[in-house]
Amino acid sequence: MICSPPKSHDCIVLSNKRLSENxxxxxxxxxxxxAQNSSSGQFVNIKVSNELSPLLRRPFSICKVxxxxxxxxxxxxxxxRGTTLMAGYKVDDVINIIGPLGHGFHIKxxxxxxxxxxxxxxIAPLPFLCQDILEKSSANxxxxxxxxxxxxxxxxxxxxxxxxNIIQCTEDGSAGIxxxxxKPLIEKLASKSSVPPVLFSCGxxxxxxxxxxxxxxxxxxxxxSVESVxxxxxxxxxxxxxxxxxxxxxxxxxxxxxIDGPVFDSRExxxxx
Amino acid sequence: xxxxSVSIGKLKLKNPVLVAxxxxxxxxxxxxxxxxxxxxxxxxxxxxxxxxxxxPPPRIFELPAGMLNSIGLANVGVDTFISExxxxxxxxxxxxxxxxxxxxxxxxxxxxxxxxxxxxxxAYELNFSCPNVKQGGLAFSQDPKVTQQVTRMxxxxxxxxxxxxxxxxxTRVSEIAQAAKDGGADxxxxxxxxxxxxxxxxxxxxxxxxxxxxxxxxxxKPVALAKVFEVVQNVDIPVVGIGGIMNxxxxxxxxxxxxxxxxxGTANFIDPSTGEKMVxxxxxxxxxxxIDAISEIVGxxxx
Ligand SMILES: Cc1cc2nc3c(=O)[nH]c(=O)nc-3n(C[C@H](O)[C@H](O)[C@H](O)COP(=O)(O)OP(=O)(O)OC[C@H]3O[C@@H](n4cnc5c(N)ncnc54)[C@H](O)[C@@H]3O)c2cc1C
Ligand SMILES: Cc1cc2nc3c(=O)[nH]c(=O)nc-3n(C[C@H](O)[C@H](O)[C@H](O)COP(=O)(O)O)c2cc1C
Ligand code: FES
Numbered sequence: 206m207i208c209s210p211p212k213s214h215d216c217i218v219l220s221n222k223r224l225s226e227n228x229x230x231x232x233x234x235x236x237x238x239x240a241q242n243s244s245s246g247q248f249v250n251i252k253v254s255n256e257l258s259p260l261l262r263r264p265f266s267i268c269k270v271x272x273x274x275x276x277x278x279x280x281x282x283x284x285x286r287g288t289t290l291m292a293g294y295k296v297d298d299v300i301n302i303i304g305p306l307g308h309g310f311h312i313k314x315x316x317x318x319x320x321x322x323x324x325x326x327x328i329a330p331l332p333f334l335c336q337d338i339l340e341k342s343s344a345n346x347x348x349x350x351x352x353x354x355x356x357x358x359x360x361x362x363x364x365x366x367x368x369x370n371i372i373q374c375t376e377d378g379s380a381g382i383x384x385x386x387x388k389p390l391i392e393k394l395a396s397k398s399s400v401p402p403v404l405f406s407c408g409x410x411x412x413x414x415x416x417x418x419x420x421x422x423x424x425x426x427x428x429x430s431v432e433s434v435x436x437x438x439x440x441x442x443x444x445x446x447x448x449x450x451x452x453x454x455x456x457x458x459x460x461x462x463x464i465d466g467p468v469f470d471s472r473e474x475x476x477x478x
Numbered sequence: 479x480x481x482x483s484v485s486i487g488k489l490k491l492k493n494p495v496l497v498a499x500x501x502x503x504x505x506x507x508x509x510x511x512x513x514x515x516x517x518x519x520x521x522x523x524x525x526x527x528x529x530x531x532x533x534p535p536p537r538i539f540e541l542p543a544g545m546l547n548s549i550g551l552a553n554v555g556v557d558t559f560i561s562e563x564x565x566x567x568x569x570x571x572x573x574x575x576x577x578x579x580x581x582x583x584x585x586x587x588x589x590x591x592x593x594x595x596x597x598x599x600x601a602y603e604l605n606f607s608c609p610n611v612k613q614g615g616l617a618f619s620q621d622p623k624v625t626q627q628v629t630r631m632x633x634x635x636x637x638x639x640x641x642x643x644x645x646x647x648x649t650r651v652s653e654i655a656q657a658a659k660d661g662g663a664d665x666x667x668x669x670x671x672x673x674x675x676x677x678x679x680x681x682x683x684x685x686x687x688x689x690x691x692x693x694x695x696x697x698x699k700p701v702a703l704a705k706v707f708e709v710v711q712n713v714d715i716p717v718v719g720i721g722g723i724m725n726x727x728x729x730x731x732x733x734x735x736x737x738x739x740x741x742x743g744t745a746n747f748i749d750p751s752t753g754e755k756m757v758x759x760x761x762x763x764x765x766x767x768x769i770d771a772i773s774e775i776v777g778x779x780x781x
Contacts, residue, residue: 210510213751252748257543257696257724261747301749303511436538436545437747439511441503443523443552444538459531459552 211439214238216302219276221294224359228283229326231268231363232294237275239304243267245334246309246430246468249279250438252301253287263287264435264463266330266407267305269363280329280360306438310334310405310428310468316342318400320393322349322386322416324408325357330430332363334405339367345400347372347393351386351408355379387415394423401425410476417471427471433462440464448475480764481771482757484518484738486716487664489601489639491573491739493518494772495729495753495760498720498743499577499603499643500524500549502750504563505570512751516758519573521741522563524605525593527585529555539676539685544697544722545744546674548688551579556589560596568598575641579605583618583628587635594636601638604629604663606654607645607670619645622657629661639664641718644705646698647673651705652712659715666709667718667741669702695744696722703735710736710777724752726759736777 216234224231239249250262265279283289294300310330319338321331328350338344346369350361353376364371372389373381382389394402406416407430420427436442446459447466450473457475460466482493496519502508505520514520532552539546554563559576567574576599580586586604593599606619606628618628619642629642642658644651646669655666671692676685684690702721709717719737723729724745732740745752760772769775 210507212510213749259540260543260545260695260744261540434536434538434540436547440507441501441750442538442547442747443500443503443532443549444547446532446535446537446552448534 209242211303211306212238213301213303215299218294218296218298218300220296221292223292224280225356227354227356228292229280229357229360230282230292231278231280232291233276233278234300234302235276236302239267239302240270240275240277241272243270243277243305244309245337246330247305247307248438248467249277249302249304250306250435251279251291253290259287259290261436262303262438263291264306264438266430267333268329269332269336280326280363282326303438307463307467308465310337310430312338312341313403314341316344316403318398318402319344319346320349320390320402320404321346322351322390322404322406322408324351324386324406324412325353327406327408327412327430328360328363330407331405335364335367335369346370347402349386349390350374351376351412353377387412387419391419394419394425403428404471406430414476417474417476420471428468429471429474430467431462431469431474431476432467435463438463449473450475480761480769482518482760482764484772486601486641486718486738487639489573489664491518493757493760494733494739495756496521496573496575496718496739496741497746497753498741499605501743501746504559504567506563506566508746508750512754515571516754517572518739518757519575519600520567520570521575521577521603522559522567523553524551524577524579525553525556525559525589526551526579527556527588529553529558534687536686539691541676541693541695541697544693544695546676546686546691546693547671548686548691550688556592560592564596564598568596573600574598575601575603577603577605577643583631586628586632590632590636594638599638601641601664602632602636603641603643603667604632605643605670607643607647619643619654620648622653625654626657626661629658629663633662641665641667643670644668645670646701646705646721650708652708655709655713655715655717659713663715665716665718666713667720668709669698669705669721672698672701694722696724696728698722699728699731703731706732706737707735726756726763729756729760730763730775733772733775734777734779736779738776
């Protein structure tokens, strides 16, 4: 896949919308270079402040792009200082962003069936993945969305533009299927459709660990997008290791989430979750 | 145009702004983010004899105006450094300073023996001060006798300039600087990271896997300046200032205190063009203030 070196961009905020009462936001940024030269699963590193605190950039998956109009979107939630500042972004603000970064999802030509599974904010890279799969193949796509509560299902609306099957779950049962998203997914996989799907997932580490087990249980290819604390986002701090099993060499070693990932083959990564 | 060039022994730098070891990878990662040739020099990630995988995660924790890191000298090892990283660096028109680390004095020696034939390497920075590995590192700059012996041993095998990188985790850093000078070092650079720690009060676990880690960033600048001041006042050796340098004003503080060059570290993670911008800013500053050469500022502290 592409390995052009990362660039820095001054991006203009086109919109910054709060999607849910649980402080989930969708931010649209003008940047033709990122819109046109990124692939799904890649991320951007946002300079959230011009002060010394928060000091480091904050990484976010690219959620959607419009190549023609030259914008991309990020979907995120307020969890701390950086994201609190991002909630204040206004139209026409100029934000410095490094990207696109990392290795995204690998979409095989001729893929016939794709199942996309997002846990919470792990939904973020999946709309772009839908776009990518539909552009590159005629695969049948199903999206499994798992969130805590009804309000957060606002994120599922990001898939409305696509003609795909969306399965929604809430942990508290306030809408959709009650419980973890893995439940209906397992039922689906157990029903043995004729074409083995590829499982693409993104979410918290415990959830990803479950997805790794499910991929191996049903013997289907899995790709997972992992997170790590990041110092730089482009390979210079060596601060974002993920432990992997190198089957060829027969040893465990570290790869870097930011440049070798964030998307990995689910058989490769050794998660602790 | 002001003359920004500096000489540290035989090491000639076109300007006094370098990037610090471990905060700039091997240069190539940032090639589209900054003009590498604008820098006075690039100090490489520490190079050890064998590839090192580094410490388990989490390796990094952010603090207000600073960060903790415990990378554990993860690097590709000297052979791969020479075959895969050095060719790119060799093409640049900026000084390449190889930062060398090891667990034993012999390891430093072996690494330098392998690097020494490569003309593209202008100098060595000896990492005597990594707080994040169990063996070696720090030990070499906490005891003046050891510092002097190891420096002398390396001085005897290479003609290239040696810069001893010192730890601030010691009462009198000037004693170590003197020992490095006595061992034949051409310069000292300081500071490496301060030993620091942070705890997650919910899980009651340390925020970084190795419990203690190296503290860097703008928060450490006052400590770094004080250490540079101590060495400049007490030892007759060129000093390269490092620690929390984010912008031109920070760099000027180090020059005025007596550092003949500076290294930009943590700032690169946020903006790898920090050094390039600093060089431009320094030029404008000199021109705007009637300063013909950077040497006019160095050590101009009024006491
Ligand atoms: C490759 C990558 C892609 C990401 N994509 C998205 C995305 O699309 N949408 C989204 O909402 N978030 C995403 N994240 C997580 C996002 O980067 C963090 O939520 C953000 O950095 C928090 O910043 P803050 O200053 O608000 O929080 P801080 O004040 O730094 O921390 C607040 C809390 O958030 C936790 N936190 C901080 N950084 C991370 C992190 N990297 N991963 C998980 N938890 C973290 C901290 O442990 C702490 O509990 C991604 C992370 C990575 C590494
Ligand atoms: C993530 C990280 C990795 C580092 N790795 C090395 C290293 O390999 N060798 C070394 O001599 N110093 C290393 N350092 C120390 C820096 O070169 C520098 O001395 C220190 O960070 C203080 O400068 P700063 O505050 O500008 O970052 C590292 C620092 C950081 C933050
Ligand atoms: S975040 Fe710095 S190397 Fe991955």
